[in-house]
Amino acid sequence: MARGEGVQTRSSSETSNQFSALDPGGRSFSDDARNPYFLSNSDYPGASLVPKILTGCENYSSWRRAMTVALIARNKLRFVNGKLLAPDEDDDDFELWNRCKSTVISWILHAVSNEIAESIMYMESATTIWTNLEERFNQKNDPRVFEAIKTKQSLAQGSSSVTNYFTRLKSLWDLIQEYRPQPACTCGAMKIIQEYHDED
Known part of the structure; x- marks a missing residue:
C-alpha cells in the first residue's frame, strides 16, 4: 500500500476552518483558548464539573460558585449567562454553537440531583436552565x-x-x-x- 493510501485526512484549509468562528464583536479567534466553541478531549458531555451535585436551596450558593468557576475555566460561561446568542440556523457556526450548548446542558444535568434533572430535562436552552435554577433555589434565607x-x-x-x-x-x-x-x-x-x- 502506498504511503497514506486509504487514510482519510483533512485538507489544511478544512483544518484551519474547524474553529473559524467569530465572536459577537466580529473578531476572529487566534487560538482555541479564546474560542467559546472549542471543546477539548476532556470536555465530553458526561463530564463531572463540580465535586457536589445541586440538591436544593441549602447548597445552591456553593454549587453555583463551583459551576461558574468550572464554566469560566472552559470558556463556556457565556452559554449560560445569555451573552453568546445562537447564530441563525443557516450560519456556518450554528452547528458548533448547538454542539457546545448541548454539552453545557449535559454538564448541568450531571451536576444536579435526579429530581432536579427531571424538572429541567426538556428545556432547550442552557440559559433558560441556569435562570430557572437561579429563580428556584437562590432565595433569601x-x-x-x-x-x-x-x-x-x-x-x-x-x-x-x-x-x-x-x-x-x-x-x-x-x-x-x-x-x-x-x-x-x-x-x-x-x-x-x-x-x-x-x-x-
Whole structure:
C-alpha cells in the first residue's frame, strides 16, 4: 500500500476552518483558548464539573460558585449567562454553537440531583436552565443567615489550629456575604465598611 493510501485526512484549509468562528464583536479567534466553541478531549458531555451535585436551596450558593468557576475555566460561561446568542440556523457556526450548548446542558444535568434533572430535562436552552435554577433555589434565607451569625459569634478556636479556625470563620463570612451582598456604591462609603469588615 502506498504511503497514506486509504487514510482519510483533512485538507489544511478544512483544518484551519474547524474553529473559524467569530465572536459577537466580529473578531476572529487566534487560538482555541479564546474560542467559546472549542471543546477539548476532556470536555465530553458526561463530564463531572463540580465535586457536589445541586440538591436544593441549602447548597445552591456553593454549587453555583463551583459551576461558574468550572464554566469560566472552559470558556463556556457565556452559554449560560445569555451573552453568546445562537447564530441563525443557516450560519456556518450554528452547528458548533448547538454542539457546545448541548454539552453545557449535559454538564448541568450531571451536576444536579435526579429530581432536579427531571424538572429541567426538556428545556432547550442552557440559559433558560441556569435562570430557572437561579429563580428556584437562590432565595433569601433569613434562618440560614441568623444561624451563620449566631455560629460566628460563638465560634472559638479551642483546640483547632489557627488555619482550621480561620477557614471555618471565613466560610461563615462568605455565607453571610452571599445572602446579604453589599449594595453598589460610588460615594466610597462601602469601601470603608469593607475595610472594617476585613479588620474584624
